Amino acid sequence: MYLEHLSLTDFRSYTQVDLTLAPGVTVLVGSNGLGKTNLVESIGYLSTLSSHRVSQDGPLLRFGTDRALIRAQLVRGEQKVMVEVEINASRANRARINRANPVRARDILGLCRTVLFAPEDLALVKGDPGNRRRFLDDLLVVLLPKHAGTRSDYDRVLKQRNALLKSARSQHFSRSGVSEANLSTLDVWDEHLAAAAAQLLAARLDLLTRLRPHVGEAYAQLTDGSKLLRAVYRSSLEPGEMHDGPSPDIAGESVVGGVGGEEDGDVLSLCTVAELTEKYRTELLRSRTRELERGMSLTGPHRDELDLLLGTAPARGYASHGESWSIALALRLAAFHVLDEDKHVAGNQPILILDDVFAELDTQRRRKLALMVASAEQVLVTAAVGADIPEELAGSTIHVIPGGVAADE
Structure with missing residues (x-):
């Protein structure tokens, strides 16, 4: 599976943004605070109907608005499917599949499979048990x-x-x-x-x-x-x-x-x-x-x-900071493999998202991680500095700029 097109309306910092993607590795590069994580957060939301950053939907709406829209064109084997989620401030969220009539938001679960690793995942190791229970339950739903x-x-x-x-x-x-x-x-x-x-x-x-x-x-x-x-x-x-x-x-x-x-x-x-x-x-x-x-x-x-x-x-309590990062990564990579082994739907390998990961890893672990994930059908990586990305993950680059994105010429 891979994401071919992403469109956001009034989601987080974006009034409107459109992103065209391809299989393989795509690196989203931009200074901190410009919205790299907002983009991958929206993709993760399609997978679990929840954010990895906040427990409620309210902060996902652009300030001053009462609805946000995530629209994604997914390619699963030989099929394409359009998935839309409308996040509402004062009523139940709604979804559409291939522009049909609205359905319950949870009816889209399983259509977009993602595994997202982010700095917040350190809580899987250092945080309270609720973080680890949520890890299991979110993966169950996907x-x-x-x-x-x-x-x-x-x-x-x-x-x-x-x-x-x-x-x-x-x-x-x-x-x-x-x-x-x-x-x-x-x-x-x-x-x-x-x-x-x-x-x-x-x-x-x-x-x-x-x-x-x-x-x-x-x-x-x-x-x-x-x-x-x-x-x-x-x-x-x-x-x-x-x-x-x-x-x-x-x-x-x-x-x-x-x-x-x-x-x-x-x-x-x-x-x-x-x-x-x-x-x-x-x-x-x-x-x-x-x-x-x-x-x-x-x-x-x-x-x-x-x-x-x-x-x-x-x-x-006992793992070092570096060990904790590796443990959190291992949990997400294990989730990726479990989903990849599930062959109920052709072309259903999950999209792998690595949000601001490489800046926290030493050179050796960067290369090891890159070699482990490079063969995935689609890998989306965010980084403040392109030089942080190992050459083993060479791919297309999209620059995140204020209010939008710009692909490499």
Whole structure:
């Protein structure tokens, strides 16, 4: 797959910009602040319907406007498809495929597959567990768009259940007891949460099985191979992995602890969805008293962790800055390979985007990364200085100028 044409209207800093691209390597060069990242951010948005820079859509609209439009002409094997997304400030986003009638935005998921690496990806290593959970879930949606529903179903049930737990907690403090009606309603939401959680956990574990070999291999290729990188899933279904540390925030950030071996995730990956559902039912019942005391759900995929182990030590807190960059790159390259191996649609290799990557790498790692990605069908690279790009990634150059772009003569 490759992107043949991109048009943006009122997206970020652009009133209007049109970009014509070709297969192979394209380098977007321009001084910082001119909008290089805005261009690749829009392409990534088509893939996941979210930005890698902000959690809400509002900042994607050019200041003072109430809608933005992303339009892309994609080439997938022998087919071409036009994809449009309208991002709205005050109503639901809409999309079009081949200029047909508007559809739900999420109906375009799977049409534009991208893997985007950006400086923000250091949070995959150094940030809180929510960043690593989002990495898995975003990749799930790109790989199998149906999991957008899996994810939203779980979030919806979790929100409702947390509201009930918060209400029950207030009732407990005000009346010294929780009503039978609330407990009965909680039983119902436990069933919903167990079913939704099992679906999401099963999908994550299956994805991690695909990712693991590529993560280790990519890291070895980027470095001297002296340290092994492993990805280990920690589930809140394992009570021994939980601890009562600082209270999580409203979003329910993970408080999963421990390093250990890979046994927990490996055992769970052998379970069916029905078996996982039953495990969640059991754990929800076991933790009910604590949940009523805390007023929030303490069991579920929103509490899980993807541990990244460098050698025997957790990468978070122990990896150097250079190692952290390589780990984050390895995760994205592993995602690229997982998508590339998915052969359900011909010509569906993802577009690889490297946003401001090479300035942070030494010469040796620049060359190693360049050799690893040069054969991809389409690679889009941004850089403030063209000299940062290794000669192994020689290709066409587009200069980003104030308000637009200009190709090399």
